[in-house]
Amino acid sequence: MAGLRGSVTGIACVLLALCMAVPTLATVYTVGDSSGWATGVDYTTWAKGKTFAVGDSLVFNYGGGAHTVDEVNASDYNTCTVGNYISTDQSGATTIPLKTAGTHYFICGVTGHCGSGMKLAVDVAAAAAPSGTPSSSGTPPATNTTVTTPTPVTTKPTTTVPSSSGAVSSVEALVMTMIALFVLVVS
């Protein structure tokens, strides 16, 4: 039975290699998860255990106009001082690309909200760069400030976009083949 065991091991190795080959993409973190960006949420707890790296981004979800997302310095973060922000947005869905390493501080600029917990500090590590990272120079912030106006959805059913990317489906096909082979060998 050594032959069978050998091929099983071989297939397992191939499967493992396939899984490892899937590229790790930049992570998009939804701040506060389902709670979003709101008062009464402990963002220190939310950030705990998460690792942030250059290339990742933060998405703040809240009612447009009800809150703001202000990037501030450490001092203003600690004292909840509003008004000196480095950047601000109140669109309701603020995407912040983390472009530089170091600690980034965010507070809500609405009076009293920072004191009520709307403050987030994230430690951003340098990009977990393999060799030849695409240079981030020249790329505009590309803040995805999604339009908050409730646009009446245009009734144009042209949404037949095949969302499955070719790369993924070929990997899936390979895995399926491997599983089929595995079943064949075992039976």
Ligand SMILES: [Cu+2]
């Ligand atoms: Cu607020």
